[in-house]
Amino acid sequence: MKWLKEIWGWVGSFAIAFVFAVLIGIFVFQPYKVDGHSMDPTLHDRERVYVSKLPHTFSYVPNYGDIVIIDSRVDRDRTFKDDFMGNPLFLLITGKTDDQVFYVKRLIGKPGDTIEIKSHQVYRNGQLLDEPYIKEAMNAPDGKWTVPAKHIFVMGDNRNNSRDSREIGFIPLDHLMGKKIL
Structure with a gap:
């Protein structure tokens, strides 16, 4: 009987630790892996970045120039289930991947x-941006966008090889997963 209490104590401890880790991953802090070259030369393919989830949790917009993680599926609403299913522990346990829906980009425009x-x-608002972080001169057609309320505009640092707001559109604030901290 004593060993059963011991096992139950261990199971309870692991369960509490698991719940705590999931909550931290959903609301506070989460690692992401850069997939591709859209942020060259600042970040490289397969580089790991650590992200503060506080902008997503508290619905605030990071500063201009911050590197952010976005959910690129802008044509659908995000739910709490999306946050839970995208948690690294859940992905590890189930063996699923994020299906390359999370993009690493730079915040260029606010609402x-x-x-x-x-x-x-x-x-931005008629002022030329000083962008020492871009890889090379951009070969893009002229265009003009006004960022709507509760949305942001993002671009990759490798402008000639980046799928960003120029292509996928404005990013709803609830699709802003967080900002890079490490």
């Missing part, structure tokens, strides 16, 4: 901003 590309350069 109400006007983003314009002209002569291969990016302007």
Whole structure:
């Protein structure tokens, strides 16, 4: 009988630790892996980044120029189930992957901003952005976007090899998973 109590104590401890780890992964802190070259030269393919989930948890917008993680499925609403299923512990246990839906990008525009590309350069609200982090001159057609309320505009640092707001559209704030901290 004593050994049964011992086993039950261990099971309870592991269960509490598991719940605690899942909650931290959903609401506070989560690792992500860079997949591709859209953030070269700042971040490289297969590099691991650690992300503060607080912008997602408390629905606030990080600063201009911050590196953020987004859910690229902007054509659908996110639910708590998405947050739970995207938790690294859940993915590890089930053997599932994130299906490459999470993108690492740089925050360029906040709600109400006007983003314009002209002569291969990016302007925010009429001001040319100083972007020492981009890989090379951008070969993109001119365009102009006004960021709607509760959305952001993101771009990769490797502008010629990046699937970002120019292609997938504005990112709803609930699709902003967090910002890079390490």
